[in-house]
Amino acid sequence: MQARKWAIVAAIYAVSGLLGAVALWGLTHLLSPVFRPATGVAFGLAIAASVVLWIGLIAVIHRLPAAVKKRIVVTATFVAGLFYVLEYYLPAKSAVFFWRAHHTNPFSPMIFTVGDAVSVIFGFTFFLAAFSLSLVHGKSIAARRPGYHNSIAFFVAFIMMAVFGLWETYSPDTTLIHHIGWIRRVTAHQVYDHLFNSMYVPLTATLFSVLSFYMATAAFRAFRIRSAEAAFMMVAAFFCMMGQVPLGMWLTHNLPLHGPLSHLRMEAMANWTLGVISMAGLRAVTFGVLVGGLAISLRIWLNLERGAFFEQEL
């Protein structure tokens, strides 16, 4: 009885998948005359119409009962996943699967457009991020919490990067300062360049360089020979590190470059440890990660995921 029930569920998924594929293909043919590249006023109208349409759609969805909202989410997830599954697992060209002229996969040309659409959706969340940051730092300044001067610095940096970033994109040669004292001419591009290359990049490089000191402290704390396995790891780490530096290579430079003894050269032992032993373990972990990723993707796609927020009412 249970097997029959799940066979029916599988059949429903298969039929809805087939119908979904046909619907996706038909939708692209119906909508492609509408969504043509636009410029000028037509472009602005298209943007405005899209925003109004989406606001209306979200308002309607917001008013629906929770069960219906969840069904919409599940259906949209299935259709979206189905698009990528069909695009990847169906061949690029096949007379068996595709009956139109040239027998090419109809989903492949759409994949970049769909990716762009997803990027646009994520772009809307930028305002959410800016609002959240402004709220947190604004409260900090208002309440004069310890370190509120950092929140003032945040607003100064945020506004300056936003203003000069936009200025640099749309009018980089705009003159901001013209012959004041020893300053000849300062353009928007120069200010942005200074903010990004002279301030932001060195700051990130500084933080990246701290990593080397943290590696030393982590290694000093972790590499303690407390057991046989730890001793084995220490020896392997020693060979790997010595094989990367000129001093280590110098220790065995008298050994021949070819022949059996060449395998005892420090860099050869290091490369063998990293490229053979360590790589085998790394690939084994990667196998597990990829199969785990496949399982989670399947569960989310087919609405089988349980726990956390997947069973919550919307």
Add this chain to the structure above:
Amino acid sequence: MSTQHANALQAAIVAIIGVVILYMILSARGGRELFIRRIPGLAAIDEAVGRATEMGRPLLFSTGLVGVDIDTLQALAIAQYVSRLAARYGNRLIVPAVDPVIFAIAEQLVREAYTAEGKPEAFRSDDIRFLSSEQFPYAAGVMGIINRERVASTFFFGYFYAEALLLSETGQEVGAIQIAGTPATTQIPFFLASCDYTIIGDEFYAASAYLTREPTLLGSLVGQDIGKALLMLLVIIGTATAAPHLPLHVVSQWLARMLHPGG
């Protein structure tokens, strides 16, 4: 620009593993008892939350540097468990987000956890904050939070890059108990060196099954193990027939050609 497509063998492998996973899920839902071994890192989550509560210091949960992805969704599932514990013990949970969408999901998730535990007034919206979508600004923000708030327990679950060691070493400096889990193989050694408990590779994907003991998730986990066994079989066949002088060398060559990306 052309896109890659799966060939017959690649599609067949994914289909077989997928069917096996689905079969085990259905089998578990049908009442079959499945065993999952103890994972020390996940078993230590309760201890870490309890320790932070005793010390009167908050918790910190980082979901990694990737946006909405299966790794981050899995991390959020673990975050929900941690937030329920934190709410139950009346402790603060700080969740710095790297992506605005993750920020929105995390805020809703933690708020509902506190509400479910009957302590909605204990939830502080300022504890769930978006920092930056850039790598080192995010790392700098999290390091600052760890130092200023003197967190007692840190949880690093998700996909991390070079900032992994920065975050975990900062946690070490404040004496926090640290639990990390990432599918990023390049960062596992750094977490192993600096965290108290590290969850490696597919143990990360097993976390939700381990914590909730949900039959669907347990069945999926067993299906994954069978899938990995099938892949191991392919590796053994390919390795055994790899020597050029063997008559079955063509099998190894065929497998290498078919399983190569774009093959």
